[in-house]
Every structure is written in structure tokens, then in C-alpha cells.
Amino acid sequence: YRLEFGGRKELLEDWLDEKIGGDIARRFGKAMTLPEQTSTLAYSLDKIARIQADQxxxxxxxxxxxxxxxxxxxxxxxxxxxxxxxxxxxxxxxxxxxxxxxxxxxxxxxxxxxxxxxxxxxxxxxxxxxxxxxxxxxxxxxxxxxxRKWPQGYGSFTYRNASSFGMNGASVSDKRMGILHGYCLKLTPSTLGSDGEIYYPSTQDLNLDLSWAKWLRLYLYADHENDVTIKIRLHQDASNYFEGSLVVKSKGWRKYEISMDSLSQVGSPNPSQINWISIISPYPILIDSDHVFLPxxxxxxxxxxxxxxxxxxxxxxxxxxxxxxxxxxx
Missing domain, CATH: 2.60.120.260 (Galactose-binding domain-like)
Known part of the structure; x- marks a missing residue:
């Protein structure tokens, strides 16, 4: 019986080699590299953390x-x-x-x-x-x-919302890589190292009153080897806007809270008449959110x-x- 079983095992291996070759990846899929393993582990830990910290x-x-x-x-x-x-x-x-x-x-x-x-x-x-x-x-x-808070819908600014954004020297897409939600936004400049801009809404007619807001909050991830400096602008129009800059940490999700009082002004913007929100980055970043503006x-x-x-x-x-x-x- 042992000889018969062994013979069948050898024949099965010969048949596999004949049909699909000896490449293990062709049988079971491509082996994960160390960075992929690390990334998957980190993302799994993030998902566990989210489950443990239910709202x-x-x-x-x-x-x-x-x-x-x-x-x-x-x-x-x-x-x-x-x-x-x-x-x-x-x-x-x-x-x-x-x-x-x-x-x-x-x-x-x-x-x-x-x-x-x-x-x-x-x-x-x-x-x-x-x-x-x-x-x-x-x-x-x-x-x-x-x-008060904006937006009213939890995470609606970034959750599967890429189609609502306009672009200038960049692309924007929905990615299943969020830290708060299944989906987040990804900003990718057309030319790496040169500023690419995405803005919401694409129609630039938000007509948002932010005179009550004291804080701006986003969750960001720099998809780059080094930290990335980005700009966030709150536009009344092209010549009048508030602007803040911050350094986004590389390869890690972080919560960023910016005091509205710390924003610089270009022109004479009115906080009660904000028509679009711009995010500008020279390298790819991921963007997630809960409520972007808070008192x-x-x-x-x-x-x-x-x-x-x-x-x-x-x-x-x-x-x-x-x-x-x-x-x-x-």
C-alpha cells in the first residue's frame, strides 16, 4: 500500500508539472514581498483598531x-x-x-x-x-x-466622492485604503515633485458659511518615501482665499487639526462665502475625513x-x- 500511495503521489506531481509547470506562484498566486506583508499587517492592525474603537x-x-x-x-x-x-x-x-x-x-x-x-x-x-x-x-x-459641523454626513467629504472633485495638474480617485472608512481619496500629481491640485466641488459654487468654524480636521497619509508638505485653501474666488500648510508624515495615517485662526489670507476672503476647498500636493497623498470643519x-x-x-x-x-x-x- 505504501508503494501504491507513493506512486500515485509521484504521478500527481508529474501531472502538475506537465500541466502548469513547477512555478508555485502559478498554483497558489504570487508570493508576497516583505513590504507587501508589512503593509498588509499594518492595514489589518488598523482595521482591528477601528473595530475596537467603535463609535x-x-x-x-x-x-x-x-x-x-x-x-x-x-x-x-x-x-x-x-x-x-x-x-x-x-x-x-x-x-x-x-x-x-x-x-x-x-x-x-x-x-x-x-x-x-x-x-x-x-x-x-x-x-x-x-x-x-x-x-x-x-x-x-x-x-x-x-x-455645528460640516459636512453633516459623517465622512461624506471623502467617502467615494472623487467624482465631485475638480483637478488641476493632478488626478483624484477613490481608493479602498481609508483609515476611518472603506474608501478614501487619493490625490496624484500629474508630475511627481510638482504641485497638483484637487478641489471641491468641481463647480466651485459651494457657498459655505464657515464664520462659525474654529477648526479644520483631516486624516492624511503621504504615499511617498519622505514627508510631504501640502497646502489647503478655502476659496471665496481665485484671488481671495485662506491658506494653511502642513507636513504630512510619510507612510502613516495621522489626524491633522488646524486652527482656523492660523490660516493666512490672500486678498480679502470672507469666511461666510467659501465657494471651494483646494488640496495641493507635489506627491501622492491619501485623504480621509469624519467632519472637516468643527467649532x-x-x-x-x-x-x-x-x-x-x-x-x-x-x-x-x-x-x-x-x-x-x-x-x-x-
Whole structure:
């Protein structure tokens, strides 16, 4: 039996050699090179990381007894709710939170429960520098606030969106190599070493108001042996635009957050009239995104409530409950 089995094995090998030759690659596919193995391993690890960091909403709750920050003429009543101090007709306090996790993505909204009592209540949203991000003047009728972002659709700027971009000395394509999504954009200059530009939208008629935005965020990968310096421009028109430059690390995905205040100006652009967004690079880069423009990144969020009443003898308006919601994971 051993001789018969061996004979059959030899005949099978002879038949394979005769039909397809002795090249193992022809039987099982081309062997992976070390760079391909490394790239595949890195991409697999990235996918594992994405699975492990599934998106979730995190809620900070400030309930009675309410924590009062920077309180002026505001105290806690017997139920632990915020009200005006005796004799005061106006006062304020803040609810504050700094998201603890570095997986923070964006603030989603704030909600609260307010009791008017014939007085007035307003809410203002401030960043760590005290800059106003938004305001609700009738915070007793409208008891929530959604933080702005663009685009509204998560990742829609770059996910299978190459057909919406125009090109100048470059090509743009959808690639299945994203860090946040299955697809990202790839910018490839027509001549390596010379600036190639892609811009959104191709019609250059975005008409986007970015006067509220404090941050620009993209995820970038330089598909080159060395780091690559790129430019990002926010155009009102060809002669008036904001511009920022940054160095994109070679062979690795990174998150890049740029303060809008750090952008230089060419001409006299109006941030409330942005008509197209340009990305310029002398070498190939990959571009992924979640929300490109944001009012705040991972920083201290402050919700300032102002309470008013006509007379010290009137009942005080009250804040009974506050929560701030943000998104984590990517």
C-alpha cells in the first residue's frame, strides 16, 4: 500500500508539472514581498483598531446638586437646583466638561431642563478661550443646542466622492485604503515633485458659511518615501482665499487639526462665502475625513447660563439639569 500511495503521489506531481509547470506562484498566486506583508499587517492592525474603537455617544450629566462653575449671584436651592441668590435680579453660572478620552471626535449637543418662573434664561456655549460658539436666547422654550459641523454626513467629504472633485495638474480617485472608512481619496500629481491640485466641488459654487468654524480636521497619509508638505485653501474666488500648510508624515495615517485662526489670507476672503476647498500636493497623498470643519476639538466645553428676573421679590428662574453629549471612536 505504501508503494501504491507513493506512486500515485509521484504521478500527481508529474501531472502538475506537465500541466502548469513547477512555478508555485502559478498554483497558489504570487508570493508576497516583505513590504507587501508589512503593509498588509499594518492595514489589518488598523482595521482591528477601528473595530475596537467603535463609535459611541458619551453623556456628561450635571444633575442636582448641580456643579456651579464661575457662579455670579447664583446659588443652589434646597433641591440642589441653580437659582438666583436672594436680592439678585441677574446672575450666571457655567456647566463645564473636558472629554477625558483621546478617542473624542466631536461635540454633538447640549440639553437642559429649565424653569422660567416669569423670568428669562439664556445659554451661551464657550470654548476654553472664552470664544462664543453659539447662543440660545430663550433657553426655557428651546432646551437643547446642536453643535455645528460640516459636512453633516459623517465622512461624506471623502467617502467615494472623487467624482465631485475638480483637478488641476493632478488626478483624484477613490481608493479602498481609508483609515476611518472603506474608501478614501487619493490625490496624484500629474508630475511627481510638482504641485497638483484637487478641489471641491468641481463647480466651485459651494457657498459655505464657515464664520462659525474654529477648526479644520483631516486624516492624511503621504504615499511617498519622505514627508510631504501640502497646502489647503478655502476659496471665496481665485484671488481671495485662506491658506494653511502642513507636513504630512510619510507612510502613516495621522489626524491633522488646524486652527482656523492660523490660516493666512490672500486678498480679502470672507469666511461666510467659501465657494471651494483646494488640496495641493507635489506627491501622492491619501485623504480621509469624519467632519472637516468643527467649532471645537477635544477641549474644555463651557455652557454659560444667565438667569434674570424683573424684581428681587419675583420667583427665580431655575436650571434643574444639564447634560453635554459628544461622540468618541473612529
Amino acid at each position: 459611541k455617544h458619551v453623556i456628561y450629566v450635571n444633575k442636582p446638586p448641580i456643579n456651579l462653575y464661575n457662579a455670579e449671584n447664583v446659588i443652589l436651592d434646597s433641591n440642589g437646583e441653580a437659582e438666583l441668590a436672594s436680592g439678585a435680579t441677574e446672575g450666571s453660572f457655567e456647566a463645564q466638561v473636558l472629554p477625558p478620552s483621546e478617542l473624542f471626535m466631536n461635540f454633538v449637543k447640549a440639553e437642559w431642563i429649565a424653569e422660567k418662573n416669569n423670568g428669562e434664561i439664556s445659554a451661551e456655549f464657550l470654548n476654553s478661550d472664552g470664544e462664543s460658539l453659539g447662543q440660545i436666547y430663550d433657553a426655557y422654550d428651546t432646551q437643547f443646542y446642536r453643535f 471645537a476639538v477635544r477641549e474644555l466645553m463651557r455652557v454659560k447660563f444667565t438667569l434674570k428676573r424683573d424684581s428681587p421679590d419675583d420667583p427665580s428662574p431655575r436650571i434643574k439639569f444639564v447634560k453635554i453629549i459628544w461622540r468618541e471612536g473612529a
